[in-house]
Amino acid sequence: MTALSSLETPVLLLDEAQMRRNIARMQALMDKLGVVLRPHAKTSKCVEVVEQQIAAGARGITVSTLKEAEEFFAGGVDDILYAVAIVPAKLDHALALIRKGCKLRVITESVEGARAISEHGRKHGHVYDVLIEIDTDGHRSGVKPADPMLIEVAGALTDGARLAGVMTHAGGSYACRTAEEREAFAEQERSRCVAAAEALRKAGFECPTVSVGSTPTALAARHLEGVTEVRAGVYIFFDLVIAGIGSCTRDEIAISVLGSVIGHQREAGWLITDAGWMAMSRDRGTQKQPHDYGYGLACDADGHPIADLAFDEANQEHGVLRWTGDKSVDLAERFPIGTQLRILPNHACATGAQHEGYVVLPAEGGDLKRWRRFGGW
Amino acid sequence: MTALSSLETPVLLLDEAQMRRNIARMQALMDKLGVVLRPHAKTSKCVEVVEQQIAAGARGITVSTLKEAEEFFAGGVDDILYAVAIVPAKLDHALALIRKGCKLRVITESVEGARAISEHGRKHGHVYDVLIEIDTDGHRSGVKPADPMLIEVAGALTDGARLAGVMTHAGGSYACRTAEEREAFAEQERSRCVAAAEALRKAGFECPTVSVGSTPTALAARHLEGVTEVRAGVYIFFDLVIAGIGSCTRDEIAISVLGSVIGHQREAGWLITDAGWMAMSRDRGTQKQPHDYGYGLACDADGHPIADLAFDEANQEHGVLRWTGDKSVDLAERFPIGTQLRILPNHACATGAQHEGYVVLPAEGGDLKRWRRFGGW
Secondary structure, eight states, X not given: OHHHXXXXXXXXXXXXXXXXXXXXXXXXXXXXHTOEEOOBTTTTOOHHHHHHHHHTTOOSEEESSHHHHHHHHHTTOOEEEEOSOOOGGGHHHHHHHHHTTOEEEEEEOXXXXXXXXXXHHHHHTOOEEEEEXXXXXSSSSOBOTTOTHHHHHHHTOOSSEEEEEEEEOOGGGGGOOSHHHHHHHHHHHHHHHHHHHHHHHHTTOOOOEEEEOOHHHHHHOSOOTTOOEEOOOGGGXXXXXXXXXXXXXXXXXXXXXXXXXXXXXXXXXXXXXXXXXXXXXXXXXXXXXXXXXXXOEEEETTSOBOTTEEEEEEOSSOXXXXXXXXTTOOHHHHSOTTOEEEEEOSOHHHHHTTOSEEEEEOTTOSSOEEEEXXXXX | OHHHHTSOSOEEEEEHHHHHHHHHHHHHHHHHHTOXXXXXXXXXXXXXXXXXXHHTTOOSEEEXXXXXXXXXXXXXXXXXXXXXXXXXXXXXXXXXXXXXXXXEEEEEOSHHHHHXXXXXXXXXXXXXXXEEEEOSSSSSSOBXXXXXXXXXXXXXXXXXXXXXXXXXXXXXXGGOOSHHHHHHHHHHHHHHHHHHHHHHXXXXXXXXXXXXXXXXXXXXXXXXXXXXXXXXXXXXXOOHHHHHHTSSOXXXXXXXXXXXXXXXXXXXXXXXXXXXXXXXXXXXXXXXXXXXXXXXXXXXXXXXXXXXXXXXXXXXXXXXXEEOSOTTOOHHHHSOTTOEEEEXXXXXXHHHTTOSEEEEEOTTOSSOEEEEOOOOO
């Protein structure tokens, strides 16, 4: 760990060996289930990470912004699903990417949206490949499989657009706590999305792609009959929220924030660090889970959890960690100024977004690497 | 508002005319109280914003990271206070900036920290100007004014360092709800920080600078006897948290996120927008206040609040706004796909940090401007 000691903190650390194990685990599962894995690149926003997913067998990627599509296309990925319902004002941008050679597919969940895409395509001499978003759990967006509007949306994809398939994201799976719940949720996501595809086919539409996915459901699926591809994002790094759901262990979390102790409040029993919410994000995703980790789980520089530190409060560039252990311990002696702590995040996507790059502990050992991470839209 | 309609959302909007009123309000108050205003630039992280603060009378700035010091020094500001206790691993970086001509002052709150700074200065032939951080409210960091350790810390600043003064931040003022509470908190911050300076002088130390500040206390101070400078940050933009404290009105908030409606869930009564937590941040700062605004207060594109929309849930690139009004309203008719909403943030510093720039509604009218905002450490 001597290489870390010279770093100016806070930094976002990535354990490459653990990331590779996470990639291999998901890819092996998808291979076994006979579906394509199309990872969601919103978690890493990093070309080097996505390259490893593709090298391991992923086919194409999912993105949440056109900026991600641009960056990954520039990085050599040309098969991209933009998985947020597109508004008319973004179609020029999307088409510009397609004209450059990107096989970008878009999604919609309304007749109004489908018409706007079709009209834009017609006007510019392009035929968009469009997936209809299906709501399989009442969590957020999408058309319910049995809603007659599903057929209307498909019917509104004419001239400048064609139906490429259906997609869903079972975001509600984050409320699962047991293996049985996760497995049932995966089956619900699968069966309802397949039902939507079948309803469309019955109405005379081709529906080649049936795309499902979330990290908890992807890892819990027993079979994926009727599904062609799975999308999942956070499995690449995992985090405390996913551990709380039961889809990974804390040991499988590949990402952490390295911070330094900058002060002590002896009376209050606090350590002050330079990893505040700017480094951790304001995500408090474990607040609703049985174990609330505050702003993250503090570990020593080697990654071993320190059970007696509670990360209760965070200001912009200050973390406040409360000592819950033996009151006779002198905090300033136990954790002198400059002591480095590795803090596991609640939510890898949110914590990652606070940083402009990764400091990578290389899988092969040797010198630390630095990988760029981008932000913005 | 036609200029906004062509924007790809989400973007961070800045109302320059309102920002100027906020600048003028704080500067006039500090002029009246006879102290220097040293604004905290962590809120904007934008050279163009800080230039306007300095043009209005601010003298020097405060920063929370050495990256901010670097960026603002490159932008022409050379009088900078780095207001987070510095750890030894950052001293090389700080000294490199000083060698380039930056009048950078640092802070400490421990004997250990003071020794490390002194030793680094001595070793490199530099004498650091150091302020001791004072704890005036038990909120976070600092030495209590009556703690004998205060004199020990000052005594540890030898050879390579000298005592430049004391500083405090009354972060506890964010719990205030009435004018009386804010005024009492401002007086507590002032009197305790001045008491620390007097204790040091009594012990034979010069203590030229007495620096206090937070936006709620700065705006509530009746007099600032013994104080030489005030630091405040968020007053430049204000936000819903500050409005909840009572230090500004909602009309004075100069910053917002412009998002677009991308879908509807009629049964649930939801609007789905493209301003999720990536655009708003995960900051839920009003959760503890009497009025909880969820992830922000939705307004129409002209900035008028829509009282019947509750911003309950946010995913990475999806905002979920629940309609609390008349159930007979057809949401898809009232807010068609593509409708733009301006969302006031809970916390300007946190929401700003999610963006790489500002879209500026110019004070003089005319075309939108774009100002860069930086991140990182």
